[in-house]
Amino acid sequence: MANRRACIIAGGMCKWGVREASYIDMVQEAAKECLADLPTLKPKGIDGLIFASTFVGRRSCQANTAPVVAERIGLKPTSICARVDVLCAGGSTSILMAKGLIESGMAEVVMVMGGEKLYTPERWQVQYDEIASVDHDWDGPQNVGPPPLLFAFIAKDHMRHYGTKREALAEVSIANYDYGLNNPKGHFQKKLSLEEVLTAKDIAPPLGMFDCCPLSDGFAAAIIASEEKARELTERPLVYIRGGAQLSLHSVTANWPGDHLGDWPHLRLAAQKAYERAKTGPGEINVAQMHDCFSISEIIEVEELGFCKKGEGGAFIAEGQTRLGGRIPTNTDGGLLSCGHPFGGTGIRQAIEIMKQLQGRATNQVKGAVMGMTHNLSGANVEHTIVIYGREPVR
Amino acid sequence: MATKEIGIPFLEGRYSPTLDIWPIEAKEFNRIYKFYDHLREGRFTTTKCSECGYIAYPPRVICPECYSDQLEWIDLPKRGKVLEVVEKWGGLPLCFKPPLISAWIDLGKESPLKRLLSRIINCPPGTLKAGDEVQFVVFDVPSHPIEWGQERRIVDRVYFAFEPVKK
Numbered sequence: 001m002a003n004r005r006a007c008i009i010a011g012g013m014c015k016w017g018v019r020e021a022s023y024i025d026m027v028q029e030a031a032k033e034c035l036a037d038l039p040t041l042k043p044k045g046i047d048g049l050i051f052a053s054t055f056v057g058r059r060s061c062q063a064n065t066a067p068v069v070a071e072r073i074g075l076k077p078t079s080i081c082a083r084v085d086v087l088c089a090g091g092s093t094s095i096l097m098a099k100g101l102i103e104s105g106m107a108e109v110v111m112v113m114g115g116e117k118l119y120t121p122e123r124w125q126v127q128y129d130e131i132a133s134v135d136h137d138w139d140g141p142q143n144v145g146p147p148p149l150l151f152a153f154i155a156k157d158h159m160r161h162y163g164t165k166r167e168a169l170a171e172v173s174i175a176n177y178d179y180g181l182n183n184p185k186g187h188f189q190k191k192l193s194l195e196e197v198l199t200a201k202d203i204a205p206p207l208g209m210f211d212c213c214p215l216s217d218g219f220a221a222a223i224i225a226s227e228e229k230a231r232e233l234t235e236r237p238l239v240y241i242r243g244g245a246q247l248s249l250h251s252v253t254a255n256w257p258g259d260h261l262g263d264w265p266h267l268r269l270a271a272q273k274a275y276e277r278a279k280t281g282p283g284e285i286n287v288a289q290m291h292d293c294f295s296i297s298e299i300i301e302v303e304e305l306g307f308c309k310k311g312e313g314g315a316f317i318a319e320g321q322t323r324l325g326g327r328i329p330t331n332t333d334g335g336l337l338s339c340g341h342p343f344g345g346t347g348i349r350q351a352i353e354i355m356k357q358l359q360g361r362a363t364n365q366v367k368g369a370v371m372g373m374t375h376n377l378s379g380a381n382v383e384h385t386i387v388i389y390g391r392e393p394v395r
Numbered sequence: 396m397a398t399k400e401i402g403i404p405f406l407e408g409r410y411s412p413t414l415d416i417w418p419i420e421a422k423e424f425n426r427i428y429k430f431y432d433h434l435r436e437g438r439f440t441t442t443k444c445s446e447c448g449y450i451a452y453p454p455r456v457i458c459p460e461c462y463s464d465q466l467e468w469i470d471l472p473k474r475g476k477v478l479e480v481v482e483k484w485g486g487l488p489l490c491f492k493p494p495l496i497s498a499w500i501d502l503g504k505e506s507p508l509k510r511l512l513s514r515i516i517n518c519p520p521g522t523l524k525a526g527d528e529v530q531f532v533v534f535d536v537p538s539h540p541i542e543w544g545q546e547r548r549i550v551d552r553v554y555f556a557f558e559p560v561k562k
Contacts, residue, residue, distance in 0.1 A: 058413065128414070128488040137418035138453045141536075141554050142514050143495055145416075146488065152481040153499050153512070160479075204483045253512040254452055261479075261499065 005393045006099040006241045007230040009223050010038035011352030014115075016218030016340045017187040023053070023060045023117035024072055026219040030113060031073040034221035040233050041109070041223065043074035048107040050097055051083045052090025052114030052344030058129050059120050069113065079107035084344075087133055088291065089246065089376035089385035090114050091220065091347025096387060098224035099241045108229050114344030115219030126215060134380045138252045147293065148212055150253065150261075150380050152204035155296040158262030159206070161311070164299065166206055168314030170197035172295035173210045173337050175323055180334020182363050187216045187340030211295040216340025220348035222355070227393070239358045242371075242394045243277030244387040245270045251382050267304040267377070270384035274373070275306075278388035279395075282306035285388075286369035287357045288328050289350035291376045292335040301375060302328065324364060332357065332364040347385070350374035354389050410539040416490045417536045421550045423543050427454045429468060434533045434553045439473050441508065442466040450507035471508050473531035474560065475500040478510070480523050494520045500529060500557060517558040529557040 012033025014026045021029075035041055051066045062068060066083045070076070080101055086093040091114035101107040118126055130145040144150055158164045177192040192210060200208035230238055247270040249257045257265050275281050282305060290305070292298040299313035307328045308316040316322075322330035333339060333353040336346060354372035356362040370391040377384055412419060420431040430453075433440045443450045444458035445465040452471070457464050479499045487493055496515040502508055515523055516532060523529075538551045 124489050127486055128490075131416045131488055131490075132413075135453075139512070140416050141418070142512055142556070143483070143487070143491055143497065144512060146486055148486060149481055149483055149495075149497055150512070152483070153479050153497075156479045156481070157499075201485070203485055204481055252453060254508055254510060256510065 004103045004105060005227040006102040006224055007227055007238045008095070008241060008351055008355045008389065009225050009230045009234050009236070009238075010034055010041065011220065011222035011348065011355060012037050013185050013220035013345065013349055013352065014218060015185055016216045016342060016345070018119055019217040021217070023056055023062070023115070023219075024068065026115060026117065026217065027069050027113065028072055030115065030219035030221045031111070034111065034223065038223060038234060044076070046075050046109050046111050046223070047077060048079040048098070048101065048110035049075050049077045049081050050094040050110060050112050052086070052094045052112070052347070053083060053116055054085045054087045054090060054133070054343050055116050055118065055129060058132060059125065060117055075111065080110065086378055086383065086385070088293065088341070088343050088378040089347055089383060090344030091349070091351070092244070092374055092376050092385045092387050093246060093347070095222070095224060095241065095347065095351055096244050096246060096385070102224060102226050109223060109225045111221055112224055112348060113219060113221040114346070114348045116342035116344060117217050118215045118342060119217055135251045138254070139380060144253055144380050147380065148204040148207055151294040151296055152207050154261045154300070154381070155206050155294070157260045158296060158300060161260055161262050162314070164314040166198065167194065168299065168318045169206065169211055169295040170194055171318040172292060172298045173197050175317065176292055176331045176335040176337040179332050179364055180338025183334045183339065186334045186338050187214050188338050190338075207294060207296070210337075213293050213336035213341045216342045218340060218342040218345050220345045220352060222348050222351055237359050237391060239355045239389050239391065240393040242280065242388045242390045243274055244385070245273035245277065246383065246385040247273065248383045253380055262300060264300055264304045264381070267301065267384045270386050271305050274386035274388055278390070280371060280388060280390070285328065285371050285373050287332060287354065287366040287372040288330045289332070289335070289353055289372075289374045290330055291346070292331055292337050293341060293377070295337070297377065298322070298330065298335070302330070305375065324366065329364075329366045332362060332366065347374060347376050351387065351389070358389060358391050408540070415539070416488065417552055417554060420552050421541055423541060426456045430454050431553060433468065434555055437533060439471045439531050439555065440468045441471055443469045452508045469507075472502045472506045475502040475511070475529055475557070477523060477525055477527045477529055479525060480515070482520055496520065496523060498523065498529060498557065514556040515558060516556045523559055528560040530560050532556055532558045
């Protein structure tokens, strides 16, 4: 089985936002969009399903979800049929797992799907369920569950240590909303002004409403296949999953691994591992999808992923370095801020956008892009997941 | 005509862990119940390994360094210095009322637990700032029924936060 390689060959997503649909309705819409991207592949040609959703058990009262999903979308998996729960990084995790299954020879064509139905009939549960997203007995009672609190602390610490300005945070939201303007599948299509961001409703100061990604319903699906199958199924340029990393150094906020909250050594380590495995570095990455759950997150991510010096992320983004023509175009489909964030769906959406970028068919195309990356953080910033894609395989 | 029922009527007085923000602290359901017993005595504690000496937080039933199950309870500092404060007015789960004041607290260089993110109670909004001193405080949280064998009884619970030290 030596030298088997995994490629991402197709993907699609349903409309994300506040949906008039159940989770299992949206699962079917996402599967249809995914195979519409690759008409040569039929459901019976798919041998595996990895389904990423954290809250389907709480909000839709459905455990052992993978066989339910498989049946509804016409799959009869023979290599793998399982759900993964890594909250915000569920989609990326599914892709890393599919890569491993394909390269080991156990699977040939795997559908990875992720998403959430977050809006319950009574709205109180939408916020309330967040109590389950952190270490329940220790951070839950301190209200670390709903994430704006922790990220407000992170923003304050980054401002204190590096002089990051409130306006720099706003520039992240403005840039990503601009990218999202022409993405009809995203939660929002809205032009934001600086004034609007700075005067928006406070969520947890310094974070206002436009500094926070929305809670969204939505699902996305992609096809991961062996190189051999990929060549049979598509004439598009192949996009290889070169490498990645997933890392968790702590769970309870009291055990935060950094010198302060604006210091993310766990992300630095994840980046180092991912770059080593993909035999590349930040200097060779042409396009990125980063986890902009909050505006401050992307500022710290461009630093810790090695695209600018530590502490300079705010200025880097404010001067346009994440826009088309900048050093590292980032969140070119709108990111979490504009597309929304149905947790497990995000990593799949990011992967689809990178695939399209490397195949030269993205809406906001980065000219000549040959290497791209996706990044997710999960929960109370307790996990970092990176996937690196390239037009060339690792040799 | 009978009153129209809304929601899930049979849940009245029943308990579901999936909607509970507080830990299940009872001895029958939790091997670190002593942490909560200590709270009732006003103590903030965690476990130390009797074999390798490693101090873990949160408390464990095994040492995460050497996997020994020979652990002892030690006391943690009950005073700290505020590093950052955040006041949250919106988007709170039903169990909390705004404003919810939280602090990232420095427990000192000598403490085995250096920092902690905690709620701040007994504190008027807008008054706490970085550099202020805060102290450990224990309060009652909702009790719940447990069923054990033939017995059904109500167990009381406590939890902890920090409050400003009066100047």
